[in-house]
Amino acid sequence: MDRIDFRQHAVHSLEEIREKVGTPHEAVVKKSISMIDEQARSYIAMSPMMFLATSNREGQCDVSPRGDGPGFAYVANEKQLIIPDRPGNRRVDSLQNILSNPHVGLLFLIPGMEEVLRVNGRAAVIKDHPVLEKLALKDKAPALGIVVEVEECFIHCPRALKSSGIWDQGSWPSKEERPSSMDIFHAHLRINGYPLE
Structure with a gap:
């Protein structure tokens, strides 16, 4: 498949972007705060999932x-929140990245709500901090946070x-129409030459 050459159409400055999209309303700029206030805390307490x-x-x-249940991320105070690191596939991509670059972005969702909290x-x-006990799931604290x-x-x-x-179940594809995660997994293993039994 031939790659598309976008070089002549690439944007190189904020001015070019502003020319196309305009400037934000002052309220959109001023809505950003540098802490977790009571409203944001309430949102996080109801959120069972984040990215x-x-x-x-x-x-x-x-x-x-x-994600876990609602409020799985613990708001310690207005400037700090803690996310449990539950057992998974052990790739630890996020954790490795944080070790070399601490800047992160979080996106919290509440099912049925179309606004998200950033x-x-x-x-x-x-590791080994008493605060991790507050993130216990089934009486087991996470090893890392x-x-x-x-x-x-x-x-x-x-x-x-x-x-x-996204929340309209009537628009969801049927189970038979959805991509198979196992098919995707196996296809990617084959691309990388991993032998499948």
């Missing part, structure tokens, strides 16, 4: 879904979730 965006020192990015800040990976020092927090408009119809 964690990280990148390494070289700028290679990753986004990882995180939190940006600096993260650190912690991610502490985020909050630098920015704001509610994001509903346009993307509303346009996608």
Whole structure:
């Protein structure tokens, strides 16, 4: 498949972007705060899922879904929240990235709600701290946690979730129509030459 050459159409300045999209309303700029207030705390307490965006020192990015029950992320105070690192596939992409570049972005969701809560800040990976007991699941505290020092927090408009119809079950593809995660997994293993039995 031939790659498309976009070089002649690439944007190289913020001025070019502003020429196309305009400038934000003052209220959109001023809605960003540098802490977790009571409204944001309430949102996080109801959120069973979030996406964690990280990148390494070289700028290679990753986004990882995180979730348990509502309020799985613990708000310690207005400047700090802690995310449990539950057992998974052991790739630890997010944790490796945080070790080389602490800047993270979080996107919290509440099922049925089209506005999302965005939190940006600096993260650190912690172990053996008593606060991890507050993140216990079935009486088992996580071995590791991610502490985020909050630098920015704001509610994001509903346009993307509303346009996608993500919460409208009537628009969901049937189970038979959905891509098979196992087929995708096996196809990618074959591309990398991993033998399948």
